[in-house]
Amino acid sequence: MKTPALTFLYVPADRPERVEKALASEADVVLVDLEDAVAPAHKDAARANLVRLLADAAGDRAVQVRINHPSTPWHAADVAALAGLPLPVGARVPKVESPAEILALAAALPGRDLHPLIESALGVERALDIATASPQVASIGLGEADLRSDLGIDDEAGLTWARSRVIVAARAARLAAPAMSAYPNVRDLEGLATSCRAGRALGFRGRTAIHPAQLATIRAAFLPSAEEVVRASEVLARVADATAAGVGAIALTDGTFLDVAMVERARAVLALAGA
Structure with missing residues (x-):
């Protein structure tokens, strides 16, 4: 068996020096972000950085690009930029609520892996439909910050059903086990470890990170004893x-x-x- 990826590091595309560091980091997958981590005024610069930095580096690295949602004015340009990158660069797709969104993106990015993120109650209810919308869907995952807001919950206990729903949907679709959503407190490594262990018990495999300091804790939590x-x-x-x-x-x-x-x-x- 191929060793599965356990660590996924987000990095904003408008900070090229951070992208370069992320590409050189120990993260199994680098998630270059055009969406939430990039302010509206910086979207165009971020996209230009993306094209410049990933045109060559992507062949040596597992990379996904989180694009902006179709409802935003940046989506079309994001998709066009991604279409020009090497095919191994995957598309991380935010706020997916229907299979139609995946089908439209699959048509625009033929042959490229798609990684839908489910971030609302409606998306959770349609998790299996999203996971099986196209053969290009390579994984699914949760975006828990938006999901917490949509559900009106403050603690992790309220996410248990949604987490299990997405884990089961991934398995039913014959996809790899999902990685957990990012832990927002980069200084609380003990809390991160505890949360990772709980996620592992549910069936998650690996986790996204928003800071390189989280990578070792995530890896240790998901590796077998x-x-x-x-x-x-x-x-x-x-x-x-x-x-x-x-x-x-x-x-x-x-x-x-x-x-x-x-x-x-x-x-x-x-x-x-x-x-």
């Missing part, structure tokens, strides 16, 4: 031994009998660990 790696290795070793011996029923040393789901989970754990 040493005990999980040992157990996963034992699972696969037992399967190999049983297959060689022609044995049908397989049990671990603690007496747990193995099934197909446990074997697949063990492979996923070792893939995350890079083992």
Whole structure:
């Protein structure tokens, strides 16, 4: 298995020096932002920076560009700029509420991976329809700041159902597990770690970051523990031994009998660990 991406670093496109640092960072994926992190007066400059900085660098880096929503005056120019970039540069699509938005973007950006963000109650209700709108949809995720506002909630507990809904939709659409939305307090690394562990328990894999200082905490929270790696290795070793011996029923040393789901989970754990 290919090692999955765990860290996704947002960087505003109107700060070219930060984009360059992000591209050189340890983030698995760099998210160059034309949307919320860029003031309206800077949109054109940000787009120009995008074209200049990613025309060459994108081939060496996993990169996505968050474009502005179709309801804004910057959307068409964003899409045109992205269309001129190398095909591996993905489109991160904000505030998606319907499959029609994805179909229109897929037509404008043929062959390019699309990464819809669900940021409203209506989007959550249509999560599976959005996830399956086009073969170009490569992932889905939540934009939790806007979703909190739409739902009128202040704490993470209120997001649990929406988070699970998107995780289930991604799985049903045969997409990778979603990455969590960014944790807004860049100094609260303990709170970030706690939130990541809760998200991991729900089924998220990885998280977006708004500052490089968050990357190590995110990675540590989503990587399997040493005990999980040992157990996963034992699972696969037992399967190999049983297959060689022609044995049908397989049990671990603690007496747990193995099934197909446990074997697949063990492979996923070792893939995350890079083992």
